[in-house]
Amino acid sequence: MTIKNHSRICLIISGAIILIALVLTIFGHGINMGIDFEGGLSMQYDMKTAVVSNDVSSVLSGMGIATSTVTVQGRDNNEVNIRIKDVAKDDIQKVQADFETAIKEKYPEASSIGDVNYVGPVAGATLVKNAVISVLLAAVLMLIYIAIRFDLNSGIAAVFGLLHDVLIMLSFMVIFRSVIQMNSSFIAAALTIVGYSINNTIVIFDRIRENAKKMPNVAREEVTNISIKESLGRTICTTVTTLITIVALCILGVASIREFALPIIIGILSGVYSANMINGYVWAFLEEKRRNRKAKA
């Protein structure tokens, strides 16, 4: 088996995915922001019988609430999750009480199942700010660490791959907006990927570091090919063991765990992809450039 440099095509594919997500976002189909980011009121009720979501919506609009999201869930479609944007915090209790009175006309056995959640508009903004700072700070610290332990070009290439993985994760959040909401656990997921997806890159770069010394006269691209091939056994094995548990979690877990597990799965896959198809070649490209500059000087 031979490994070849397909990084150009791969970059185009990744770019296309990110572009699609960007276009969708521009046209108003961006990430499905959860309550943690958007603010508003979220309530959950068990209706004891199957719910028709229009029934719930009409009750809400009868209360003068125009924009609401009603999601029917639970094993027998008994449960309903209601999200209302633009609720002043002083009105929460009134909205809850009014809704309970009104819904009982249609579903007499409706009862709240505890999970009531109110988020003010400021909280979401802080969350986004912290998330962006966290990812960037982690990226900078890793760049410094890798630049010290490897070389600057390795650091740049690894962080390039890292940002690629985070962007791909965000793009999939856009593309799968009907399946998955973005909540604060997404930040944990994104940071997990920042920490773990780089592992694949590091292991391959460790090979490159070793082989580059042994083969000073071989083209850097070829060194990358060889290193990726030598690491392939480990890459496959570790990816499988990691995916086993997280996929089990995704299948068996409750909705809030799935919200966390699904982005991680995408991130892991993206991490394997970028580590094997892109990052090494970015390093090779940068190294050849550096060598040419050196040769000219």
Place this chain on the structure above:
Amino acid sequence: MKSSKRRAGGKTGAIVALCVVLVLTIALGVIGITGLSIPPRGLYKVLSWLPTWRSANWPASLPLGLDLRGGMYVEYSGKAPEGSTANFDELVEGTMSIIRTRLSDKGFNEANVQRIGTDGIRVEIPDVQDDTVLDLIGAAAKLEFKDPSGETFMTGDMVKTATYYYADGDHQIAFTLTDEGAKIFADMTAANIGRNIAIYLDGEMLINPTVQSAITNGSGVINGMQTAERATTIAAKIQSGALPLELTQQKVDKVSATLGQDAVSSSVKAALIGIVLIMLLMICRYRLNGLIASWALTIYTILLFMLIALFHIQLTLPGLAGVVLGIGMAVDANVIIFERFNEEVRKGRSAKAAVRAGFKNAMSAILDANVTTLIAAIVLLIFGTGSIQGFAKTLLLGVIVSMFTAIIVTRFLMNCFVNAGATNIALYTKVKAEKEVQE
């Protein structure tokens, strides 16, 4: 472990060492499941500095976060009152300690109050889903002392203590003032003998006595409280005082306990399925080495949960997911080592030499990969709030424990097996030597 390592040179020594580790693993597992009660005397007293190790079994003593246990949390943003010149950090700390007092006074001993960012305060109250608790937190008891012309000359922050007592057939509150307050009070009473000084709580006049003489000892009495209950409540309000910050409620979340139980049971199931599948995969691919990795993974899982219980790291929903994910990640170091081991075998090395060289070559990759993960975990720990912080802690612990089990435990076990006579390469891998190498 160290002494057995020295003896591991001989065949019997290696077998004994393996048995010792096996017994230790089983003991660890038994302790992990049944729990360990350390009596607080004798030699064990030395250990008493350790965070409380509950005598009950560990699943019960694992501290569950709000999202798994059920309860509610509220996030506030605080603003300094207009015209305040006080240090903002001190105002936040003061507000937090008053909230703590108010909650623990009402029996919410497990409530947790923490600061987020610069001006945020997060209050977590387990097992409760009742809005009246919020009134308790937010209630700002504003105590004012007014001179005869109705001007406020002193506020509740000058009050040191306020206690209820019953005397002369009357419900009363005795209060003492801070040194500064005592001085102001002495001056005001001296200047207003024969006139009235009033005490107001939240705008309501409590008392309006005529000053008989200057009060210089910094204490006083509010009498004429109608009932013992009213006096106690007011005393508590005065004691905890006004909140130094004006709080705005940003976020309220109530979580039912059933949701958390589902999350815990499904995560445990996923973890067990994951562990069994990983072990099967490792044994199929790496044979005896895979068995060793499975052994190390068992130790990893037990140790991780024990440490989580020991250090009282709150297990949150993302935290639990992090633990399960970590199990999959923990074998990565082993995989790197075994792949290097196989390469050495391919070069024609003996099992013993391959163990040594395999570890040596794998170490830089393992170190660098784990350090980058640690960087992410630490950034999360600093910038995350609530459940994300719980996740960062389990991630951090997971990385450290897996480094220990995947490097130290695995290396020790591999050496033992080799020394015990398991030197046939076919026991470890299907890889064959491509060329003979002089050892």
